[in-house]
Every structure is written in structure tokens, then in C-alpha cells.
Amino acid sequence: MKSMLLVRPAPEYAEAIADFRREYLDAGSRMDGCGPLRRMEDPMDWVRYCRAWDTDGPLPEGVDWVRSTQFLYIRPEDGKMVGTIQVRHRFNAFLAAYGGHIGYSVRPSERRKGYAARMLRDTLPFCRQIGLEKVLISCRTDNVGSRKxxxxxxxxxESTVFVPGRDEELERYWIDLNNFPKSENCD
Structure with a gap:
């Protein structure tokens, strides 16, 4: 498999983001690890949203949200956005119990090709760079691909938990980041 680009959302990827979103909506597929992309028709709105959460500025008041960094996984030879992965810098109550530090998705037409495993591996050095020593990742019990x-x-x-209000069970896994170098160049 050729090398991939792990980049933050930016205006030059607007068309790839729109295409990615359209494929998910057409397939009726979940968009885990994408933040509010499903609700945002204009890809530039999503780019601005992602950039706002990835800075040191204030977060919206009255909500228990956390700083996060969003990455796109781009195949250089055709510019296609094959996946997205979000790193949450710390926990709130929901993330500690269910969601974890990382959420990710691979577009329906690119699944079962190894992209998710590579995208996660390529993101772990960034997690070390922001000071995490281990990360919690959860997946639905029926999501064999994510478990793999x-x-x-x-x-x-670690455990399996039931998510109230969602009628789903999640498996919780920890990854020790001591085996991954700190990254100096995660866009």
C-alpha cells in the first residue's frame, strides 16, 4: 500500500470532504469520528469548525465538550479522502465512560483495505505529542473491523459497557503509547 497523507482539514480539501460526506449520506452509513460533518452541507463550515476546536481558544460555554484534533486520511495519487480520525485531548464524563480518545471512519467504498489500521497507527504519534501516555478507543461489539x-x-x-439511550454495547480498549514515537509533523 502506498503512503498516505494524514492532514488537518483545510480549504484545499473542500471538494474531497464534500465527496466523502456525500458517499456516507448516500450509503446511509454512520460517520463516527467526523464531528458534525453529517449536518454541515458546506465543507468550509466543517473546516472552520475543526480548526476552532484544535486551537487554544475558548470552547463554547454551557457544554461539556473537549479540545479535539481532526485529521483527514488522503490518498495522494488521486486526492481521495478515504477516512477521518478525531483525537480528543482529554475526557469529559461521556468520553471517559464510552467514547474514548479517538473516533474514526473509513468511507464505505474503501473499507476492508487496511486503511483504518494504518490511519490509527499514523495518528498515535500525535497522541504522544500532545502528552497522552495511553489512549482509550471503543467500538460497537458487532464491529469486527474496528476491533481488528x-x-x-x-x-x-478492558471491558464492555452499555450506552444508555443508544441501545448499544461498546468494547473498550487501551493502547499504550510508549511504543510509538512522538510526531513532529502531523500537519
């Missing part, structure tokens, strides 16, 4: 992705990156099973 997490295990391929050193995930160690």
Missing part, C-alpha cells in the same frame, strides 16, 4: 483495527495497533481489552 484496534488490536492491530496494540489495543488491550
Amino acid at each position: 483495527t484496534i488490536l492491530a495497533n496494540g489495543g488491550v481489552y
